[in-house]
Amino acid sequence: MAQHWQEILPIDRYLVAANGLLHEYDRKVLTFLYQPLIGSTCFSLYMTLWAELEENRLWSESSTHHLLMNLLGMNLKDIYEARLKLEGIGLLKTFVKTDEDGRSFIYELYPPLNPEQFFLDGMLNIYLYRKIGKNHFARLKHFFTDQQKPKENEYQEVTVAFQDVFASARPGSLQYLQDVSEDIEAGENQQFIGRDETNPIQIDINTFDFELLAAGLNESLVPKKALTSKVKKVISNLAFLYHINPIEMKNFILGAVNPNDEIDIEELRKGARDWYQFVNYDQLPSLINRTQPAAFQVQLSEPKTQEEKLIRYYETTSPLTVFKERSGGIEPSNANLKVLEEVMIKYKLPPGVVNVLIDVVLIETKMQFSKNYVDAVASTWARLQVKTVKEAMELAKSNKNAQNERKKAGKKVNKKPTRTELIPEWFDESDTAAKDASPGNKTEDEAKKRAIVEKLKAFRK
Structure with a gap:
């Protein structure tokens, strides 16, 4: 991996885009749930890029990284390293184009997970719990939850349906029967302003040896069909989170199989978590860089x-x-x-x-x-x-x-x-x-x- 000055220069231009509308509530999620994990530098970079977007728009004006350095009061190395962390945690995607005018970037901001997704994520919630402790974690959980609505069996629904209120009138002449698809669809090179659901962090399933895992599982105890795509994604995340190899994972899977020959995902998570805490003196894993960050690597050429x-x-x-x-x-x-x-x-x-x-x-x-x-x-x-x-x-x-x-x-x-x-x-x-x-x-x-x-x-x- 190259040094920051090989990847980005102050004169390089950039645009900020949004994958969807960012709401005010996202700011609270980023401040209280993401900031403890990514740090204040990454948080400042995200907020500054967000501020460059016009209200209710999806694109910013073009700027140089030199302006970004002045706005944040940071050097380019810190900005580059913060960008990599935002990319890794799923809050940013970066695109680059090089032509005769120089190099330009698009920084596409992604909204954070909603509180329910975050607290049930299985990875980020564990890292946050370890970072801030039990008491503060409970306080944040209380901050992002509210009392449920009264049970439905205590009330009778009287909501009317669409057809009970509205009727479709027939046109008076055939002039209204023209094709309206061109008027309905967005214009060329345009898109409607909206927001897609944010996907949780997912470790590449190819990083885990499922062939070795399958070889260690008895078909009569755990059918192959039980290893669904969803289960494999959870296994990959747990293996990354708790450093579990395929041989150890086999034991947790056997303990999570229900009477229907299906793998209970919550039981699988609980078994892996309890094992990790047992062998690590009731501690949970922390979010750290696994290898030397690109910004601090010095051996760039072939050794x-x-x-x-x-x-x-x-x-x-x-x-x-x-x-x-x-x-x-x-x-x-x-x-x-x-x-x-x-x-x-x-x-x-x-x-x-x-x-x-x-x-x-x-x-x-x-x-x-x-x-x-x-x-x-x-x-x-x-x-x-x-x-x-x-x-x-x-x-x-x-x-x-x-x-x-x-x-x-x-x-x-x-x-x-x-x-x-x-x-x-x-x-x-x-x-x-x-x-x-x-x-x-x-x-x-x-x-x-x-x-x-x-x-x-x-x-x-």
Whole structure:
């Protein structure tokens, strides 16, 4: 994925469109239900684009992104990253056209889910519950609900039908029998102003291995016809939400089959949720970026050196996968998963940076992944506002070089045990260089020493 300056420039023009009329009530839904998940930056971008639409119209005037930067008081990178989040959560679709006049965009705003759709979504409601807590969630639920109308059996309906009130008069002459279809339909390149129903978030069903799931299910217990299209969509969402593999999903499906050989969707959701809370100390999943955001990726070209390949690996792999691979394929413990989640949420480190942190901590703690050490490194990197993989690797190497300098200076240190785990070359390159150096090159040049000391001072600050 490219950097923001390759995807968008201040001089690029854009139009704002609406998939349908946006109502005032949508503003409350966006403010109280979506904003906790997407953040104030995304919320401001959506509201600003909305404001550019004329009242009761579906298109805005053409503008440049430079104007948008001035309106929001943001740089282009923040705007681009906010746009991606709005696209991911289903509030925005982006279209681009490039011609001799330059590049132009259409930002099509989509209305949010209505409160009933949101609270029964099965994904967004879980993320919101985890984000704001039980009490505030109950308060919002009360805010978006009202007392039901009285039961119908207590009242008798006396509403009249259309034909009871109106009659269709016959035309006085044949002049009215002409074709009126052209007068009824919208004109060419026009559309009626209206609004379509917003679809909930749906994870691509191709991301889940349904063949493996079917192979593990007994046909006599769960007929194939029970895996309807609707059920498959729910299974894909649950697998994404709770990190459930096909083998584990089989158990939840068996527990959700009703006497009619159908899969009860609510029972399936409840079983997956209860299992996740049981193994995660009554916690629910959080909404975080699974891999390094495009705005913070630095390895854009095809990697050639080993270091460039490692950067690409860190940027395109989730922390959970990196941790598992570094542990020899062993699944991380619940305590380790909780530490990883806290790092990404509490310290707001991008996933690629967390991947570097995983390697550094596992090496320094001899594969123990100590929470105290993780917190120490993560808090330091957060204060230094480390956002890219390259920055994290440079900091780790700088700290390693500083340790080597202290050893050379004669400070008392414990004898370093022989390491048997796999050490990334980028992290230990100082030791390798020292081994390969000839006796005449062991004395470093004074300028280089001063540079290392300056790096160490900056790191300590």
